[in-house]
Amino acid sequence: SEHCSYKDADIVIKEWRQITSHGNSAPILMRAANVLFSGIFEKDPAARNLFTRVHVEDMHSGEFHAHTLRVMTGLSELINKLHSPAVLDSMLEHLAHQHAVRDGVKHEHFHEFRDILYASLGQLLDEYNPDAWKNCMFGILYGIAGNLP
């Protein structure tokens, strides 16, 4: 994205690595994802219904954790490709399709996700440069959700 400069991308990749370079990052990512999804469900209770297949009724179940780990490792892979726009675009296209085929997933859900993510990153990361994250997450979120209803 033209918003996310090379320097912004460097900052985001480096700050995100504080979590993922941790030997045991999965529990941190799953806890962060539960905060994100709980926040969405609080704002928008009907959104819960999108996740019945992955056992949202027990957000500490193996099924729901497996789901949130797919989301967070997906996010992680995207962040790590911020320096490779062509690769990033093709990954985003694939994710956009995976979300478009799921009836009920709306553009607005990604605004909720974005707001809660920005509010959580300060606690999640040791160093957090909000401007760099905003510049780079715009392209990622828009790339997945830009064509959703």
Ligand code: HEM
């Ligand atoms: C940056 C943000 C997000 C990323 C990287 C992401 C990534 C993913 C990935 C990798 C999957 C698994 C795809 C598959 O195996 O078919 C998935 C599934 C899904 N995502 Fe997202 N997602 C994001 C945000 C959201 C948001 C905000 C919503 C709506 C509230 C959402 C709704 C869903 C649904 C309904 C599924 C299918 C669940 C199931 O397996 O039944 N995602 N997402």
